[in-house]
Amino acid sequence: MGYRVVVVGATGNVGREMLNILHERQFPLDDIAVVASPRSTGSVIDFGDSGREIRVKNIEHFDFAGWDIALFAAGSAVSKDYAPKAAAAGCTVIDNSSLYRMDPDVPLIVPEVNAEAIDGYRRKNIIANPNCSTAQLVVALKPLHERARIKRVVVATYQSVSGAGKSGMDELFEQSRNIFVGDANEPVFFTKQIAFNVIPHIDVFLDDGSTKEEWKMVVETKKILDPSIKLTATCVRVPVFVGHSEAVNIEFEDEISAEEAQAILREAPGVMLVDKREDGGYVTPVEAVGEYATYVSRVREDPTVENGLSLWCVSDNLRKGAALNAVQIAELLGRRHLQKAA
Numbered sequence: 001m002g003y004r005v006v007v008v009g010a011t012g013n014v015g016r017e018m019l020n021i022l023h024e025r026q027f028p029l030d031d032i033a034v035v036a037s038p039r040s041t042g043s044v045i046d047f048g049d050s051g052r053e054i055r056v057k058n059i060e061h062f063d064f065a066g067w068d069i070a071l072f073a074a075g076s077a078v079s080k081d082y083a084p085k086a087a088a089a090g091c092t093v094i095d096n097s098s099l100y101r102m103d104p105d106v107p108l109i110v111p112e113v114n115a116e117a118i119d120g121y122r123r124k125n126i127i128a129n130p131n132c133s134t135a136q137l138v139v140a141l142k143p144l145h146e147r148a149r150i151k152r153v154v155v156a157t158y159q160s161v162s163g164a165g166k167s168g169m170d171e172l173f174e175q176s177r178n179i180f181v182g183d184a185n186e187p188v189f190f191t192k193q194i195a196f197n198v199i200p201h202i203d204v205f206l207d208d209g210s211t212k213e214e215w216k217m218v219v220e221t222k223k224i225l226d227p228s229i230k231l232t233a234t235c236v237r238v239p240v241f242v243g244h245s246e247a248v249n250i251e252f253e254d255e256i257s258a259e260e261a262q263a264i265l266r267e268a269p270g271v272m273l274v275d276k277r278e279d280g281g282y283v284t285p286v287e288a289v290g291e292y293a294t295y296v297s298r299v300r301e302d303p304t305v306e307n308g309l310s311l312w313c314v315s316d317n318l319r320k321g322a323a324l325n326a327v328q329i330a331e332l333l334g335r336r337h338l339q340k341a342a
C-alpha cells in the first residue's frame, strides 16, 4: 500500500523535478495528481521517464480530501491560499515556498540535518522545505558543527538563474543569444543584464541593506542547525542555468584541521567530497546538475582566524535545494509517521 500524492506547481522547474525524483526513487505511490494554474489545465506532463503522462488539473477546482501528501512548489501566494485548505482536508503539506519556514508551528526540515524536528508537523499539518542556498549549506555544515562547534560562517553564493524559475532561465537564454547576434538585450525579469554578468541582488532589499535571500540564509540556518551560529551572506545571481555554488568560510570553537574536515565530510550523509588540489579536482555547477549530492571541494585552513576553514560547496538547486529535499521529507514522514507503505 502506498500514498496518494499531489504535486502543486507541477509544470514548473521544481514541480517537474519532483515528478522525476518521485519516479527515480520509486516513492511508494497509490495515485498521483499534478496541479497548476488554470493556464496549464488539461496539458499533459511526463511522470519522469516512466513513459506515463499525467493530465494537469486546475488548482481552483482541486479537492485535497483523500490525498495523503501535497508537495507545493508554486510560490508563496499559492501556498497561502491553498496549503491551509489541503492541511485541513487531512493532506500533509510539504511546502517549498518561504511562507511557513519561520513559523514556530511548522518544522523546517533537511533530513540529513534535523530529521527528528519533523515530529512537530501535526500542529499545522505543514512541513517547510528550506531555501535552496540554505539546504546545501547546512548539509555541509552539520557534520563539521558536530565535531568542532561552528561559531560564525561567512558565505558568498553564486546562484543559478533556475532559482528564479522558468522566467529566469528564459531571460539568460534570450539575452545570451541576443548579445551574441547583436540584438537588443534589455533586462526584463532581472534588474540588470544577467548574460555575461553577475548581479549581487536576490529577492527584495531589507532596511539594513541586506537582501531577503541573505536574511533567509541566516534565520533558516539557525532554525535547522543551531540558533547560536552567526552567519553573514552575500547572495549573487550568476549566468549559470542550474546549480548553486557557495564559497564558505567557517570559524569553529574547537581546533579542526583541513585533513580531519575532509575525512568527516567524506563520510557525511548527503555530501560528496571531491577535493584533489589539482587542476579539475573540484566540482562546478554543470557537473552537479541532475545529481542528489551536495559536493564539497577546496577544503583548506584559514590562517587569518583561530580555528578557521574555507570550502567550496555546489549542488543542484532544483534537486537538493527544492525537489529532492521535499521528496526526502515525504519519505521521512512516511517512515516516521504515516507508515502506510509496506
Ligand SMILES: NC(=O)C1=CN([C@@H]2O[C@H](COP(=O)(O)OP(=O)(O)OC[C@H]3O[C@@H](n4cnc5c(N)ncnc54)[C@H](OP(=O)(O)O)[C@@H]3O)[C@@H](O)[C@H]2O)C=CC1
Pocket: 008, 009, 010, 011, 012, 013, 014, 015, 035, 036, 037, 038, 039, 040, 041, 059, 072, 073, 074, 075, 076, 078, 096, 097, 098, 130, 131, 132, 162, 163, 164, 165, 166, 167, 317, 318, 321, 322
Ligand atoms: N527554484 C528553486 O531553486 C527553488 C524554488 N522554490 C519554490 O518553488 C516555487 C516554484 O519554483 P519554480 O518551479 O522554480 O518556478 P516556476 O516559475 O518554474 O514554476 C511555477 C509553478 O507554479 C505554478 N503556479 C503559478 N501560479 C499559480 C497559481 N496561481 N495557481 C497554481 N499554480 C500556479 C505554475 O503553473 P503554470 O505553469 O500553470 O503557470 C508552475 O507550475 C518558488 O516560487 C519557490 O517558492 C524553493 C526553493 C528553491
Ligand SMILES: N[C@@H](CC(=O)OP(=O)(O)O)C(=O)O
Pocket: 096, 097, 098, 130, 131, 132, 159, 160, 162, 163, 164, 202, 203, 213, 216, 317
Ligand atoms: N531564491 C532562490 C530560489 C527560491 O525560490 O527561494 P525561496 O523559496 O526562498 O523564495 C533563488 O533565487 O535561487
